[in-house]
């Protein structure tokens with residue numbers, strides 16, 4: 001009988017194939033290495049070929065079979081070619097993690113239309129492209145599976161200094177919720193991951209708009225470093241969320257708080273988000 005539960009047990013991923021976008025750094029890299037350590041074979045992509053090769057080397061040295069490709073997730077044709085290569089190499093895929101994403105710090109009035117197009121093309125359309133390229137084959141294979149989409153705590157509670165970023169992450173959350181219901185009859189679970197403040201390269205690579213860019217970047221990097229929540233911890237929590245087939249998985253205390261407040265007391269949540277935005281201003 002078909003059930004709405006995902007069948008993936010992440011404590012042992014032997015004979016499973018996990019696809020991860022943006023696997024050359026941060027959360028994507030640590031998730032790839034954790035999946036490899038638990039026995040999974042991997043299909044990894046990134047635009048950062050050096051970082052991608054480093055992740056793949058470590059996974060291969062753990063004895064795993066790894067397919068890699070340089071893919072810009074904003075390009076549907078590149079994603080399709082990656083899916084074709086992956087499905088030509090492996091019998092099928094069990095978990096798809098749409099992780100690749102970029103940040104952009106700035107209020108709406110400092111964010112250009114080009115900024116919006118760039119951010120939406122990666123953070124939202126990258127997820128759409130990953131889902132479009134891999135899910136039909138997952139359904140056709142008939143084994144069930146799991147789709148993990150990286151949203152953000154900024155996709156639970158809008159942050160005025162992350163207006164475009166928040167908008168893309170709210171969109172990923174909405175897409176994930178809809179997809180979860182649509183794919184339930186196929187025994188494919190869908191989880192939106194909503195990390196809080198995680199110390200990764202995103203603090204260095206995110207463009208900052210407005211004034212005092214250097215000072216704000218320093219402040220941002222120091223805040224993330226002080227918070228000290230590592231991408232390794234996020235990776236463990238992502239696999240736990242897949243195991244439990246969570247619809248939405250806030251990660252780190254601040255994300256849990258935002259999740260609860262945004263649903264229980266929206267006015268208080270908005271006040272807090274204004275205070276949080278002051279950190280980036």
Ligand SMILES: NC(=O)c1ccc[n+]([C@@H]2O[C@H](COP(=O)([O-])OP(=O)(O)OC[C@H]3O[C@@H](n4cnc5c(N)ncnc54)[C@H](O)[C@@H]3O)[C@@H](O)[C@H]2O)c1
Pocket residue numbers: 021022023024025026027028045046047048051071072073074099100101102103122150151152153154194195196197198199200201202205231
């Ligand atoms: N770090 C945080 O605090 C945080 C919080 C919430 C959500 N997230 C989300 O987690 C995900 C991973 O972020 P991270 O913190 O590990 O950042 P990161 O910068 O360390 O890693 C992101 C990876 O994505 C890759 N990437 C960027 N654009 C790409 C593109 N167009 N095509 C393919 N690959 C691309 C980068 O090269 C990089 O390897 C992102 O979606 C991010 O929005 C991060």
